[in-house]
Every structure is written in C-alpha cells, then in structure tokens.
Amino acid sequence: xxxxxxxxxxxxxxxxxxxxxxxxxxLMFLLPGEETIPYHLIWASFAFLYGLARWSPAxxxxxxxxxxxxxxxxxxxxxxxxxxxxEECAEILLMAVIASMLIWHVNRHQAAQLRIAELRESESVRxxxxxxxxxxxxxxxxxxxxxxxGFTDLIHDGxxxxxxxxxxxxxxxxxxxASVLATNLMTLxxxxxxxPLQPVDVAAVIEAVVLRWETGVAREWAExxxxxxxxxxxxxxxxxxxxxxxxAVKFTGPGDSISVDAWxxxxxxxxxxxxxxxxxxxxxxxHVTDLFHIxxxxxxxxxxxxxxxxxxxxxxxxxxxxxxxxxxxxGTRVTIRIPHGRRTAPPRHEPIERPTLQVVRxxxxxxxxxx
Numbered sequence: 001x002x003x004x005x006x007x008x009x010x011x012x013x014x015x016x017x018x019x020x021x022x023x024x025x026x027l028m029f030l031l032p033g034e035e036t037i038p039y040h041l042i043w044a045s046f047a048f049l050y051g052l053a054r055w056s057p058a059x060x061x062x063x064x065x066x067x068x069x070x071x072x073x074x075x076x077x078x079x080x081x082x083x084x085x086x087e088e089c090a091e092i093l094l095m096a097v098i099a100s101m102l103i104w105h106v107n108r109h110q111a112a113q114l115r116i117a118e119l120r121e122s123e124s125v126r127x128x129x130x131x132x133x134x135x136x137x138x139x140x141x142x143x144x145x146x147x148x149x150g151f152t153d154l155i156h157d158g159x160x161x162x163x164x165x166x167x168x169x170x171x172x173x174x175x176x177x178a179s180v181l182a183t184n185l186m187t188l189x190x191x192x193x194x195x196p197l198q199p200v201d202v203a204a205v206i207e208a209v210v211l212r213w214e215t216g217v218a219r220e221w222a223e224x225x226x227x228x229x230x231x232x233x234x235x236x237x238x239x240x241x242x243x244x245x246x247x248a249v250k251f252t253g254p255g256d257s258i259s260v261d262a263w264x265x266x267x268x269x270x271x272x273x274x275x276x277x278x279x280x281x282x283x284x285x286x287h288v289t290d291l292f293h294i295x296x297x298x299x300x301x302x303x304x305x306x307x308x309x310x311x312x313x314x315x316x317x318x319x320x321x322x323x324x325x326x327x328x329x330x331g332t333r334v335t336i337r338i339p340h341g342r343r344t345a346p347p348r349h350e351p352i353e354r355p356t357l358q359v360v361r362x363x364x365x366x367x368x369x370x371x
Contacts, residue, residue: 010053017049021067028074033083039071043095047102054110060103068096141182149175200234202227202262202269209241210260217249222259227269230340232318240314243307244273244334251332252277267340268320274333280326288324311336 024038031038046067050060072092079086149172156168203225214221241260248258252275262271280288289312312322315336326332 013049013053017045020045025070028071032074032078032081035071035074035078035084039075039091039095042067042071043099047099050103051106064096064099064103067099068092071095142179145175145179145182149179197231197233199229200232200237201229202237202271205234205238206241206260206262206271209238209245213245213249218254219249219252220255220257222257223261224259225262227262227264227271230269230338232338236314236317240311240336241271241273243311247307247334248273248275248277248332251275251279256331264340268337269340270335270337272333272335274331276331279328279330279332280324281328285324285326289322308334 021042024042027038028035046063055063072089075084075089075092078084079089152168152171152175156165156172159165159168206223206225210221210223245258245260252258257274257276259274260272261274262269264270289308308322308324311334315322315338318338320336320338323335323337324332325335
C-alpha cells in the first residue's frame with residue numbers, strides 16, 4: 001500500500017483535492033435535483049485521498065464532518081423544496097456509515113503496516129547486534145584457543161616422559177574440537193543473515209571441497225557435476241558441503257566410498273553426498289537435523305550435533321529442501337535441492353571422475369526435511 005509520508009506531498013494532495021471538491025460542492029448547490037454525481041465524486045475523492053496519506057484523528061474527523069454537512073445541506077434543502085424525495089436524504093447517513101468504516105479499516109491497515117515496519121527494524125537491529133556479538137565472541141574464543149594450543153604444543157614437544165606427551169596430545173585434540181565447535185556455532189548464527197547472491201560455479205566449489213578432504217582421508221572418492229552456475233553464496237555452500245562430507249567421513253572407514261554429485265533438474269540444482277558407511281538408525285532419521293542431535297550409533301565418532309543443522313539452515317535460507325536417506329549398515333545419502341535463481345549454461349570444463357566402490361543398497365528408510 002502506497003502511503004504518502006512527507007508534509008509537502010500531503011499539502012499538495014490536500015490542495016489538489018480541495019480544488020476538485022469545492023467545485024463539486026458548488027455544483028450541488030447550483031444544480032438542484034442533479035446532486036448525485038458531484039455528491040459521490042466528493043466522497044470518492046475523499047476515500048482515495050485518505051488511503052494515500054496518514055491523517056491525524058483531528059484532521060480526519062474535522063474533514064469528515066465538513067463533508068457530511070456540506071454535501072448534506074443541499075440534499076435536505078432540495079428535499080424540503082420538493083425537488084427530490086426525502087428518501088434521497090438517506091444517502092447522508094448511509095455515506096457517513098460507509099466512510100466511517102473506510103476510515104476504521106484504513107487506520108487499522110496503516111497501524112498494522114507501521115507495526116510490521118517496526119518489527120522489521122527491530123529484528124534488523126537484533127540481527128546486527130547478534131552478528132557483532134557473535135563475531136566478537138568468536139574472535140575472543142578463537143584467540144584464547146589459539147594461545148592455549150600454542151602453549152600446549154610447546155609442552156607436547158618438550159615432554160620428556162610418555163605420560164606428559166600423551167596428556168598434552170589429549171589436550172590438543174580437545175582444543176581442536178573446541179575450535180571446530182566455535183566455527184560451527186559462528187556459521188549457524190550467521191546463516192540467517194542476508195548475504196549477497198552471486199553466480200557460483202557449483203563444480204568448482206565441489207572440486208575444491210572434495211580435494212581438501214581427499215588429501216588427508218583415505219576413502220574411495222568420486223565426484224561429478226553438470227549443474228553449471230547458480231545464484232548463491234559460495235562461502236555458505238562450501239560450509240554446507242564441508243558439514244555433509246565431514247559426517248560421511250566420520251561414519252566411514254578406509255575402503256568405504258564417498259561420492260559427491262550435482263546436476264540440474266526442474267529449475268533446481270541437486271547436490272548429493274553419498275557414502276557406504278555405518279548408516280543411521282531408523283529411529284534417529286526424524287531428528288538428524290535437530291540442533292545438537294547425535295545419532296545413537298555414533299559412539300566415539302560423535303561430533304557437536306551441528307552439522308546437518310547448519311546444512312538445513314543454509315538450504316532453507318535459499319528456499320531449498322534437505323532429504324536424508326539411510327540404511328543401517330549400508331550407508332547414507334543426503335540430497336539438497338536449491339532453486340537455480342537464474343539459469344546459466346554449465347561450465348565448459350569436464351567433470352572430474354574418480355573410481356568408486358559400487359554399493360548395492362537395501363530398501364532405505366526415508367526422511368524429508370522441507371522448507
């Protein structure tokens with residue numbers, strides 16, 4: 001709804017309306033028996049003007065009363081002279097009721113719009129404050145973790161007995177977990193913030209993420225991509241893929257396969273991460289994206305419970321969907337669907353293929369998580 005807010009614009013509108021309404025009011029006095037058209041034009045123009053600008057209560061009811069009197073007097077005068085029937089004067093009451101209902105409705109609508117604008121501004125301020133607090137807290141936490149890790153490294157490297165070296169290694173491991181947790185929490189908090197969407201080469205992102213993982217993890221890796229380019233946030237897409245591959249790595253071992261595939265279908269980019277690992281128990285599937293949920297068969301492989309929560313938040317921010325399929329003991333397949341935004345041709349470079357194990361899967365238990 002267009003609402004004029006500036007005083008200058010309101011004054012111009014009011015002046016224009018007066019230039020229109022006054023001649024019509026004069027016609028009602030000058031043309032006995034022909035009041036209908038100017039009468040309704042005055043009220044219609046008032047309704048139009050009232051919907052365009054916010055009026056103070058005093059101005060509203062003063063104008064309403066003035067119109068009621070100015071347009072009612074000639075009707076009553078002509079009815080008294082017998083030019084029109086007295087039933088025509090019912091228009092005065094009827095139009096006053098209709099105008100009152102219009103004023104109430106417009107005021108209610110404008111109040112709702114104002115409330116929505118206030119809530120949006122309030123949420124924007126809270127989001128900025130949350131972002132600043134998260135950035136500051138994350139920076140402080142990471143700084144302290146880095147300092148602690150540095151000193152622990154010194155203790156580990158200078159250890160003269162096996163017990164001290166083992167204890168220092170344990171502390172280093174826990175510090176690394178804390179650092180990962182801090183990073184994941186930062187990602188989860190920031191994912192709701194609006195980010196600029198830019199053309200992203202899906203194949204390049206997948207290739208970079210898989211290369212980073214396969215360098216240090218002994219699995220049978222495979223990747224393929226024909227998805228082309230989409231409008232997205234490359235950093236968040238990479239974070240989502242990292243979370244999916246991290247989960248696949250945790251629940252597989254040497255000799256197991258992990259494949260990452262992407263393709264376009266029905267104006268969507270579909271990215272699938274599939275592994276031949278331990279799988280997810282059926283009772284856990286409905287909760288895999290819940291915050292801090294850890295699968296009952298995770299054991300020592302348990303992480304922070306933030307991975308799929310982050311993926312879901314990223315995907316839903318782009319109006320996409322997340323689908324998890326798993327068979328206990330046979331592996332898991334996680335599929336995300338992201339709207340293209342703007343379709344472009346696939347990149348010219350050929351997709352990279354690597355040998356992979358062929359896994360025959362049993363009927364799977366499915367879990368859908370949609371926006």
